Amino acid sequence: MTEEQVRHARDLLTRPENTVTSIAKLLGVSRNTIYKYIPELKGSGLTLADAPIAELPEPTPPT
Numbered sequence: 001m002t003e004e005q006v007r008h009a010r011d012l013l014t015r016p017e018n019t020v021t022s023i024a025k026l027l028g029v030s031r032n033t034i035y036k037y038i039p040e041l042k043g044s045g046l047t048l049a050d051a052p053i054a055e056l057p058e059p060t061p062p063t
Contacts, residue, residue, distance in 0.1 A: 020041065
């Protein structure tokens with residue numbers, strides 16, 4: 001996949017109505033290819049919209 005296709009797939013995956021299968025068909029690649037280029041989806045069963053976002057620690061006030 002090209003960088004543009006990966007960006008497009010990531011964008012589409014942020015929308016809950018899109019599936020990996022539908023995006024793969026749209027881009028003309030296999031589902032495995034999507035998982036290869038977007039590894040955070042592997043085994044999660046989630047879309048990127050559902051993926052947990054790492055939380056940053058609270059800033060400490062200056063002393």
